[in-house]
Amino acid sequence: MSQLSRLEIVIAGGGTAGWVAAATFARFLDNRASITLVESDEIGTVGVGEATIPQIHNLIIGLGLDQAEFVRRTNATFKLGIEFDGWTGQGRSYMHSFGQTGRQVGLIPFRQLWLRGRSLGVAQEFGAYGFNIAAARLGRMATNTASNTVPELIYAYHFDASLFAKMLRDYAEERGVRRVEGRILDVERDGEDGDVTALTLNGERRVQGTFFIDCTGFRSLLVGKTLDVPYLDWSRWLPCDSALAVACKSSDAFRPYTQALSRPSGWQWRIPLQHRTGNGHVYCSKFMSDDEAASTLLANLDGAPLGDPRPIRFTSGRREKFWSHNCLALGLAAGFMEPLESTAIHLVQSALGRFLNLLPGDLSRTDSARDYFNRLSTIEWARVRDFIALHYFANEREGEFWELCRNMELPDTLLEKISLFREAGLVIREDEELFLDDSWGQVMIGQGIMPESWSPLADNVPGEDIGPFLDSVAKSYRVKTKSLPTHRQFVASLVGDKVKEHQ
Numbered sequence: 001m002s003q004l005s006r007l008e009i010v011i012a013g014g015g016t017a018g019w020v021a022a023a024t025f026a027r028f029l030d031n032r033a034s035i036t037l038v039e040s041d042e043i044g045t046v047g048v049g050e051a052t053i054p055q056i057h058n059l060i061i062g063l064g065l066d067q068a069e070f071v072r073r074t075n076a077t078f079k080l081g082i083e084f085d086g087w088t089g090q091g092r093s094y095m096h097s098f099g100q101t102g103r104q105v106g107l108i109p110f111r112q113l114w115l116r117g118r119s120l121g122v123a124q125e126f127g128a129y130g131f132n133i134a135a136a137r138l139g140r141m142a143t144n145t146a147s148n149t150v151p152e153l154i155y156a157y158h159f160d161a162s163l164f165a166k167m168l169r170d171y172a173e174e175r176g177v178r179r180v181e182g183r184i185l186d187v188e189r190d191g192e193d194g195d196v197t198a199l200t201l202n203g204e205r206r207v208q209g210t211f212f213i214d215c216t217g218f219r220s221l222l223v224g225k226t227l228d229v230p231y232l233d234w235s236r237w238l239p240c241d242s243a244l245a246v247a248c249k250s251s252d253a254f255r256p257y258t259q260a261l262s263r264p265s266g267w268q269w270r271i272p273l274q275h276r277t278g279n280g281h282v283y284c285s286k287f288m289s290d291d292e293a294a295s296t297l298l299a300n301l302d303g304a305p306l307g308d309p310r311p312i313r314f315t316s317g318r319r320e321k322f323w324s325h326n327c328l329a330l331g332l333a334a335g336f337m338e339p340l341e342s343t344a345i346h347l348v349q350s351a352l353g354r355f356l357n358l359l360p361g362d363l364s365r366t367d368s369a370r371d372y373f374n375r376l377s378t379i380e381w382a383r384v385r386d387f388i389a390l391h392y393f394a395n396e397r398e399g400e401f402w403e404l405c406r407n408m409e410l411p412d413t414l415l416e417k418i419s420l421f422r423e424a425g426l427v428i429r430e431d432e433e434l435f436l437d438d439s440w441g442q443v444m445i446g447q448g449i450m451p452e453s454w455s456p457l458a459d460n461v462p463g464e465d466i467g468p469f470l471d472s473v474a475k476s477y478r479v480k481t482k483s484l485p486t487h488r489q490f491v492a493s494l495v496g497d498k499v500k501e502h503q
């Protein structure tokens with residue numbers, strides 16, 4: 001009999017992380033493990049986290065969810081990328097879009113042809129060659145199910161995080177996950193090996209298990225408080241420590257992308273959903289008071305606010321170990337990197353994938369799996385941290401906060417990436433890092449880090465052919481984009497009239 005029959009998984013916490021974990025285990029461990037989730041209605045969830053990256057499809061497809069139903073139930077819209085506004089000065093913006101910019105020619109990366117075209121004076125701005133960008137700017141959206149004549153747009157979703165958690169809860173409970181409502185008062189450990197053995201809840205209840213998933217949010221009750229795994233503070237690279245979140249009425253714009261609008265001491269997000277727009281102001285409390293931050297946010301909403309801004313404090317960083325003893329931390333309990341590139345939910349799914357792939361047959365021998373898991377996760381988190389820090393470092397905004405960011409001492413891994421890029425626009429993906437070379441390229445160029453030269457590979461194309469090639473790429477995307485439905489029409493095609501009611 002499989003050792004998994006001895007696996008009694010207890011998930012502490014029912015925010016997005018807890019329910020993603022519950023649904024994933026229910027789907028992939030089927031009935032070979034018992035799964036219990038404990039959550040407290042009284043404590044509630046952090047209640048933000050509405051933008052995703054395309055890897056969310058791995059979760060949706062992995063769980064076998066239907067896209068239209070998902071879009072309908074979570075009030076989702078589509079996301080083609082993130083527009084960064086004002087990060088290199090007032091009135092300037094660029095987009096970090098999903099997918100590839102332009103078209104590679106044989107082995108020659110598109111960015112190299114663009115750099116050469118730029119030196120010949122025949123290239124437009126880099127963003128002019130992005131299909132996702134062309135569609136985003138015109139407010140168009142389609143997937144290949146709606147039109148087979150266009151190359152697929154690479155997309156993610158914006159959704160209502162609480163509705164998503166609810167959908168996953170239904171999914172998990174239908175597949176046998178037991179939900180226990182209650183407040184965790186204590187965590188019991190084995191006197192010999194220190195493993196967690198049970199959670200003690202109010203009402204003198206006890207939930208015991210053989211493996212525990214800490215999804216208790218910033219509290220990190222198991223891995224942080226009980227197992228005492230230290231927290232590594234990354235605020236010297238990610239200096240913002242506060243956020244205010246407020247929803248407002250939907251605007252007419254209904255953009256198929258997130259906006260990240262720079263502000264005097266941070267930035268503001270705008271996330272359009274079907275029924276409302278999610279907004280937030282992420283800022284550094286050393287440079288801005290909460291009152292100033294709230295006024296800045298409220299003065300820059302697209303529609304009437306639907307409540308008061310809700311404050312959230314955080315320290316960007318991570319637990320020194322994600323998996324300690326028989327306990328795995330996920331979501332905010334594992335750490336948090338501020339939401340500039342919408343990476344948090346992805347880190348939950350990727351950790352779950354890694355964990356399931358490393359689950360040994362013999363559960364008494366998890367040491368190697370645990371070490372390997374922690375090592376790979378450490379690399380993954382550091383690369384994401386570098387990518388976000390790049391936006392802050394390479395800014396061209398005025399003001400004390402932004403000056404501090406420009407002068408920060410960078411991690412060696414990021415310094416190396418920037419030097420390589422400055423030389424000839426080179427980026428090579430390392431260690432299965434999350435962001436691919438085109439993402440690094442878009443953000444480097446968008447933030448004003450311009451390569452001094454290009455790879456000799458680009459010299460394989462005759463100079464006189466470069467301009468016409470670049471023009472044909474940009475034109476083809478413009479033409480294809482015009483044939484697409486508007487974002488609103490496309491969402492309405494999935495959810496019916498529901499989206500129109502909110503206009």
Ligand SMILES: Cc1cc2nc3c(=O)[nH]c(=O)nc-3n(C[C@H](O)[C@H](O)[C@H](O)COP(=O)(O)OP(=O)(O)OC[C@H]3O[C@@H](n4cnc5c(N)ncnc54)[C@H](O)[C@@H]3O)c2cc1C
Nearest residue numbers: 013014015016017045046049051184217331332339344345
């Ligand atoms: C400002 C901000 C913006 C964000 N934006 C994005 C984004 O755009 N995209 C993205 O991917 N992510 C984003 N995130 C991250 C995202 O919100 C979280 O990763 C996600 O919600 C997961 O949270 P969680 O489940 O770990 O924690 P929480 O939502 O805080 O859930 C914690 C759970 O633990 C339970 N709990 C805690 N203590 C106890 C106890 N004593 N007893 C019983 N239960 C307990 C609570 O009841 C709750 O169910 C953002 C985060 C912040 C702070």
